[in-house]
Amino acid sequence: MTASPHLEFERDIAEIEERIKNLLSVADGKGIDVTSELDVLRDKLDSLREETYRSLRAIEQVQVARHPRRPYALDYVERCFTDWIEMHGDRSYRDDEAMVGGWARLGGDSVMLIGHQKGRDMKENLRRNFGMPHPEGYRKALRLMRQAEKFGRPVVTLIDTPGAYPGIGAEERGQAEAIAMNLREMARLRTPLVSVVIGEGGSGGALALGVTDRILMLEHSIYSVISPEGCAAILWRSAEHREEAAEALRLTSENLVELGIADEIIQEPQGGAHQDWDGAALTLKETLLRHLTELSGLGTNELLRRRQAKYEGMGAWRENSAAHITGEVSAGT
Amino acid sequence: MAWFRKEKKPLRSAERRDVPTDVFVKCEGCGEAIYREKLTHNLEVCPDCGFHFRIDAEAYVELLIDDGNFNELDMHLRAADPLRFTDLKAYIDRIGISEAKGQGEAVITGTGVIDGMQVALAVMDFRFIAGSMGSVVGEKISRCGRVALERRIPLVIVNASGGARMQEGIYSLMQMAKTSAVLADLHEAGIPYVSILTDPTTGGVTASYAMLGDVHLAEPGALIGFAGPRVIEETIKQELPDGFQRSEFLLRHGMVDRVVDRRELKAELAIVLRHMGNAWENHS
Ligand SMILES: [Zn+2]
Numbered sequence: 001m002t003a004s005p006h007l008e009f010e011r012d013i014a015e016i017e018e019r020i021k022n023l024l025s026v027a028d029g030k031g032i033d034v035t036s037e038l039d040v041l042r043d044k045l046d047s048l049r050e051e052t053y054r055s056l057r058a059i060e061q062v063q064v065a066r067h068p069r070r071p072y073a074l075d076y077v078e079r080c081f082t083d084w085i086e087m088h089g090d091r092s093y094r095d096d097e098a099m100v101g102g103w104a105r106l107g108g109d110s111v112m113l114i115g116h117q118k119g120r121d122m123k124e125n126l127r128r129n130f131g132m133p134h135p136e137g138y139r140k141a142l143r144l145m146r147q148a149e150k151f152g153r154p155v156v157t158l159i160d161t162p163g164a165y166p167g168i169g170a171e172e173r174g175q176a177e178a179i180a181m182n183l184r185e186m187a188r189l190r191t192p193l194v195s196v197v198i199g200e201g202g203s204g205g206a207l208a209l210g211v212t213d214r215i216l217m218l219e220h221s222i223y224s225v226i227s228p229e230g231c232a233a234i235l236w237r238s239a240e241h242r243e244e245a246a247e248a249l250r251l252t253s254e255n256l257v258e259l260g261i262a263d264e265i266i267q268e269p270q271g272g273a274h275q276d277w278d279g280a281a282l283t284l285k286e287t288l289l290r291h292l293t294e295l296s297g298l299g300t301n302e303l304l305r306r307r308q309a310k311y312e313g314m315g316a317w318r319e320n321s322a323a324h325i326t327g328e329v330s331a332g333t
Numbered sequence: 334m335a336w337f338r339k340e341k342k343p344l345r346s347a348e349r350r351d352v353p354t355d356v357f358v359k360c361e362g363c364g365e366a367i368y369r370e371k372l373t374h375n376l377e378v379c380p381d382c383g384f385h386f387r388i389d390a391e392a393y394v395e396l397l398i399d400d401g402n403f404n405e406l407d408m409h410l411r412a413a414d415p416l417r418f419t420d421l422k423a424y425i426d427r428i429g430i431s432e433a434k435g436q437g438e439a440v441i442t443g444t445g446v447i448d449g450m451q452v453a454l455a456v457m458d459f460r461f462i463a464g465s466m467g468s469v470v471g472e473k474i475s476r477c478g479r480v481a482l483e484r485r486i487p488l489v490i491v492n493a494s495g496g497a498r499m500q501e502g503i504y505s506l507m508q509m510a511k512t513s514a515v516l517a518d519l520h521e522a523g524i525p526y527v528s529i530l531t532d533p534t535t536g537g538v539t540a541s542y543a544m545l546g547d548v549h550l551a552e553p554g555a556l557i558g559f560a561g562p563r564v565i566e567e568t569i570k571q572e573l574p575d576g577f578q579r580s581e582f583l584l585r586h587g588m589v590d591r592v593v594d595r596r597e598l599k600a601e602l603a604i605v606l607r608h609m610g611n612a613w614e615n616h617s
Binding site: 164165166167168170171172173174175176177179180181183184185186187188203204207208210211223224225226230231234235236237244245248249250251255256259261308311312314315316317318319320323324325326 | 407409410411412413414415416418419420421467468469471472475497499500501502503504505506507508509510511513514516517518520521536537539540541542543544545558559560564565568569573574577578586587588
């Protein structure tokens with residue numbers, strides 16, 4: 001892994017990292033023992049990272065979720081799964097590389113793994129369209145989900161997209177229809193479904209992989225109906241108000257659990273998943289195994305009954321004198 | 334209930350209330366001055382060029398339902414403010430302003446009769462916060478769908494929406510999943526669902542129930558899409574072709590079954606419903 005580019009709020013962290021590096025190279029050159037100085041600096045680094053990442057503002061969470069060194073779907077595939085067989089194409093138009101999917105083994109069992117895939121550099125991003133699928137990407141995902149259902153295997157989706165691509169070809173080929181069809185089919189797919197937001201959960205393009213029995217979120221991932229920039233541009237009439245918008249949208253993993261949408265937060269290694277891909281993958285794997293075991297014990301009818309009840313209750317409204325809010329017991333007002 | 338039992342009267346145009354005293358209206362399509370009364374009697378369609386002016390939710394109910402026999406459902410559902418959302422204005426105040434105008438929410442739902450056939454009907458209202466889909470819209474559409482399911486009558490939705498209601502955050506997004514889940518049950522039960530697309534239908538509504546019909550009927554010239562044209566232009570940095578994301582464009586690209594003139598809408602809808610199963614006629 002190459003050194004991470006640093007986010008603005010990580011400036012102090014970067015400075016200590018730099019000092020450690022310098023100290024090491026000086027010690028190396030002159031053969032001096034710097035163990036005690038190093039220990040002091042490393043302790044300082046640890047506590048600073050912990051402190052910084054414990055109290056991130058919403059807009060900073062957004063930056064971490066979009067961090068260019070953050071592990072993407074295939075990085076987790078490599079670390080959590082075995083026997084990975086990627087499958088391609090929607091059988092209708094083309095293969096969309098912003099969406100990856102295929103068979104994989106988690107622990108001992110086969111699962112269908114589907115995820116948005118961002119590119120690591122400009123060249124790969126052009127191929128993967130920055131993780132923004134076209135309709136054929138969503139149709140590939142649906143094809144694979146139906147295949148999982150056919151063979152009685154669970155589906156695991158890894159969500160990480162700024163959104164479905166807004167372009168001419170995407171509209172011509174029915175971006176809206178493709179997303180809508182995934183929502184409808186996932187709602188009643190007769191096999192366990194688990195989604196994990198690993199980075200950006202951007203609007204309908206994310207939800208099209210997110211109608212699932214369990215919704216998990218990595219600690220520093222976000223999930224929102226619109227990007228803070230888009231929201232600010234419309235409601236504040238200027239993208240410069242993205243900080244306020246990020247706050248108002250309640251899009252962090254902690255918010256999503258409070259709002260009764262996400263089931264669990266998957267803790268990330270100190271300083272974020274981008275600091276320790278293996279560590280992040282290990283926790284993800286253990287959490288996935290636990291949820292899949294629970295779900296496979298339910299039986300298909302009970303699984304579907306619960307999924308139906310969950311989505312039926314989604315939302316917040318007032319009716320006569322009562323208020324319904326997802327995740328809360330109905331209360332009089 | 335049954336608030337809609339009243340004398341037949343001309344359709345109300347969404348634009349009309351802004352210029353109630355005007356005798357002439359300038360057509361947005363051909364620029365001609367149209368005699369106000371003539372336009373009204375022509376269902377708010379320009380007699381010269383066929384341009385369709387927007388009409389409000391009550392007008393569609395009146396257009397489609399026989400003799401105004403519409404039993405409205407769930408009219409008491411009101412938006413909550415789960416995020417206590419405030420931008421330049423507090424969400425709770427935006428709701429208050431729209432409610433004060435007498436609009437309950439961005440959708441009217443109920444049951445009624447179309448050409449002798451019982452249906453469940455939902456009509457979106459663009460006047461209420463741009464027809465945006467919040468929890469009330471999602472809940473009313475879902476309940477309306479379940480009425481269709483329980484009574485085994487067709488579901489008809491007239492769509493008009495700017496997309497998700499951002500002020501309800503993730504709850505707004507989840508309405509797409511919630512409504513689509515009900516449509517999955519309707520689909521499985523073999524109950525017809527006709528989606529009517531009017532100007533404009535974009536964003537989260539298009540990417541959920543608006544695009545899940547057995548049959549899609551679009552009014553001429555309606556803007557229908559996933560992303561709004563401005564977002565697309567900003568993304569691809571080029572001008573969009575003429576007619577992009579209009580009904581006729583969607584017809585060409587296979588996303589809608591028919592582009593239907595408003596003056597033919599009820600008749601076509603009735604034929605379609607009858608084809609999908611005339612068993613519906615005998616239910617009341
Ligand atoms: Zn005209």
